[in-house]
Amino acid sequence: MVAETSRNSLKIVVVGHVDHGKSTIVGRLIHATGALPEAKFAAIQAMSAKRGMPFEWAFLMDALQAERDQGITIDTTQIHFKTDARDYVLIDAPGHKEFLKNMVTGAASADAAILVVDGHDGIQEQTRRHAYLLHILGIRRVVALVNKMDLVDYAERRFVEVRQELLAYLGAIGLAAADVAVVPVSGRNGDLIAAPSPKMGWYTGPTLLAALDAIPQPVAELDLPLRLPIQDVYKLDARRIIAGRIEAGRLHVGDTLLFSPSSKTARVASIESWNTSGAEITAGAGKSIGITLDEQIFVERGQVASHLETAPILSNVFRARIFWLGHQPLRSGARYRLKFMTNDVEARVEKIERVIDTADLSSKPTEAVERNAVAEIVLRARAVLALDEFTTSPRTGRFVLVEDYTIVGGGIISMEGYPDQRVRGSVKSTNLTPVEDRVLLADRWRFNGHRSGIMWFTxxxxxxxxxxxxxxERILFSKGFQVAVLDGDNIRHGLNADLGFSPEDRVQNIRRVGEVAALMARSGTIVITAFISPYLADRERVRAAHRELFHEIHIATPLEVCEARDVKGLYRKARAGEIADFTGVSAPYEPPPSPELVIDGSKETIADSLARLVAYVERVFAIDEQTLEPPYSI
Amino acid sequence: MNHLDTIEAESIYIIREAFNRIDKLGMLWSFGKDSNVLVWLAKKAFFGHVPFPIVNIDTGKKMPEMYAFRDRYRHEWNLDLVIGECPPIDEIDPTLPPATRSAARKTEGLKALIKQHGYNGLIAGIRRDEEGTRAKERVFSPRGEGGKWDFRDQPPEFWDQYNTEFPPGTHVRIHPILHWTELDIWRYVQRERIPLVDLYFAKNGKRYRSLGDKDITFPVDSQADTIEKIIAELETTQISERSGRAMDHESEDSFERLRSDGYL
Incomplete structure (x- = not known):
């Protein structure tokens, strides 16, 4: 017999639509394996009798008073049982739609899943949703139960129908048929839980227990590239110990480690431990370790150690498939805290690619992802991150999003369409390019997720x-842009309060506005200026000084239309001679010969004009990683 | 890595997360088998040191063997021990059943100590397999004002990404051995040679499976007087671990009421 301390253990989550019989299956399973203490059995018997019910297996899992009264499982519970093959930890997940977060909490740690489907009612909304989530959570092995066979007279025909529908869906979401077993059972009567059922003599496959025992034991990710996310650095005695858990691969004393994203390297001098026999020289995935290095390089929490040749990807932008648990919808442009490995940074939703309907796997574009939905999005962080794709390193290729102290979503990373930003060739050098210690405009753009500049309205x-x-400004702000407006009237009340409307003062006015706008633009903001700025030479002076930032937008509403509107009554006063030097009446306006954009308020609605302006901003201020590479400077 | 290595590594990871993320941290120690394992894991996590206070809420009613154990190992393990007092029984909610009411003294003592020392987080050695309401716990479990536990609306927790930031006024319980079973504890005690109070070992056909206040904790029938025999006994037993703890059994929801109010 296998020594008890080295017995294998498998974590199983039980999922499925509400009322399809999950808790009853769990009760059956642990009773059949002798894991239910007699005291507990007696207590549940007493509880059931008190409520005038036959023995209610579900009471076992629904241990809280509140749940018994509502008849639904509120949270996940875990229970242990064992077979001759190995130990099991069972996680009972709630089926009620509102409790998806608890289902995810339970299911995320599982090695395999039992998907319970009511044989009478067939596949329902949550059956599909849960199956889809299993896929995102990385759970590949599924035992699907067609339950309540007693309600359909143990009919083979019905089982085959449900099985076909199930396999079609699971296949469509990418689960291999070889990884799925489908078993007909009756939780109520215990058929095919642990022993063959005479009522279903037509079925020749495994019982539930046999199907579970047939699931291969998951192996630690020892063969993947080394990933040691740094959890903390301790100064103990004379030692400086780098602590963390190896998430993938293995390391040896003497290995050269690359720390990302800082790209510093050092060799492992020792693996530290307490109360172990002898010094360890190697450690593998799953182990929480502490190491010392041969060089005193700066290492901090959030960095990830790897070997040189198999470094993680460096990027500040990535694609993700997420499930959303927030009470508020996830929105394009919104910022969340992104937590992955031991890292914790702010990230912006750059784009919502599509929301996936788990019922029929169709997808549609959208501006917001509602609670309990699944979607594909693009996330952009403020700094370059060291990360992995989920498909190559599952434990380091996933993340959670946090809003207001609470986890509101989880996702898996894909780099499809985005390049690795690690500069090849520099990695292996020990004399790495020194980090620029001043803030580059390109870094501000990365941080904001967009370029900056001046939208000069004239x-x-x-x-x-x-x-x-x-x-x-309002629209851009809601889309997550850093944006500000400099408006003629406002500036003239403050910064330029000393200036009038003489040609000299107008020149000075525009010069100052141009300088202020450029300062703001260089700090990363998209500045919209709204000044008549009638002189071509003044505008050209600003353009010449800040060529790469300047975008001239001619608001070309004809004079007659402006005068007819006369919102502020200024034209009337100017015509009456009460205002001197009034542009268009008593002072000239020189239209731009080649503006970046022309908006004519007499030819299109404000909404159409705004749509064109927004499209322009989204196009010209988008970040193109190629042009952001150092030594970009302006 | 075998099973014990795996769960040990998970617990160390959690303890290190708590130490890194929570600024005023303590670890609860009741001198029982679970909390001794917890202290041991802390020493493993920090290479022989325990870098935060070890907190004991003293009901004044523990068995003498337990106090003797405390006085020996607080020194031998070099612990920074903080002892909190519990209020007298007449200050406790009289609507609770007697043993539950007695146990609730500990909740009040705990709340007072948290307030006095300003702990933002306490590490506790509860396990999912002990009892139904503990099975529903999170690893990082936030408590509102007054230590209340809102089990109906707990935050999601998955992929080892714990909720480690909270609104002001929140207190968090950290449960590093939530995923351990009673058998795991004993096998680990055996492997690591962790000292225990000898009340766990059978004398005259009785032993304690779970230790608590002397007036509300009772021994079970057992001949197991060594760790090996205890492990063998647990592999086949049908008796619940906490069957000797009176407050769990006075009414259907007595333990749940204790826990919602902040009991461990």
């Missing part, structure tokens, strides 16, 4: 500059 008074500037 046009007559009343052409719609201020209205459109304010509206554009």
């Amino acid at each position: 046009g007559y008074s009343g052409s719609g500059k201020s209205t459109m500037a304010m509206e554009l």
